[in-house]
Amino acid sequence: MAAVLSAPSTAAAAIPAPPPIQQLHHYAYRAKDAEETRHFYEDILGLPLYHIIQSDIVPSTGEYCPYTHFFFRLQDGSFIAFFDLGDDVAAEPSPNTPQWVNHIAFRVNTVDELRAMKQRLEANGVEVLGVTDHHIFHSIYFFDPNGIRLELSAQLADEFQMLQESKTCHQRLDEWTARKEQWRKDRAAGKASQPLKPQQNDRPELVKR
Secondary structure (H helix, E strand, O other): OOOOOOOOHHHHHHHOOOOOOOOEEEEEEEEOOHHHHHHHHHHHOOEEEEEEEEEEEOOOOEEEEEEEEEEEOOOOEEEEEEEEEEOOOOOOOOOOOOOOOEEEEEOOOOHHHHHHHHHHHOOOOOOOOOEEEOEEEEEEEEEOOOOEEEEEEEOOOOHHHHHHOOHHHHHHHHHHHHHHHHHHHHHOOOOOOOOOOOOOOOHHHHOOO
16 A cells, blocks of 8 residues: 655644855954054955944844954955954853864965965964865864964865765765764763764875874
C-alpha cells in the first residue's frame, strides 16, 4: 500500500521562503579609539572611511550609550565597521577561546598582492604571520589596534574545485555531528576526557612525527 504524504500545516505553508542573501553588509566591532582605527584601516590597509553614524541612544535596544559608529568600504561594497564608545576601553578577548579562532578574513586577488601587503604591514610596524599555505588559498595573519585578528587571503582554487569541495560538506558535517553525539554520551559516562578529534585530517603535513 502506498504511503500517504500528509499536507503541510497551514502555519508552515504560510512561512515565506528565505530571500537570497546577497553579500555581507558589514561586520561590527568595538574600537578603543576611532582615529587609531581609521589610520590602520584607511592609511595602511587602504579601505576608505565611507560612513559615520553618531547617536546617544541605541536604536535597536533604546538604551542610553553614546557612540560613534564608522564604516570602511571593501571593493565589493561591503563594510567593516566599528563603535567608539568614547571611553578609551578596548574589547576584551573571549576568556575560553584561543586568539586564533575568532577573526575576519579579507580577500586579495593574487599571492603577489598578499606578499606586498605583508611587506606594507611590516613596514608600518605590524607583526605578520605567514604566508600560510591552506592548499586552496594562501593567507597572512595580523592584529589590528583593537586586538582583532585579521586574515588576508589569496584564493588558489577555481570555481570548479570549490564546487567539487562543496558536494561533500554536508556528509562530512553529518559524520562529525554523529561522532560528537557519541562523544557527549561517553563524556557523560566518564569515558571521554579529551576534546573530540575530527574524523579526517586535511593537513597531514602538519602532524608532528
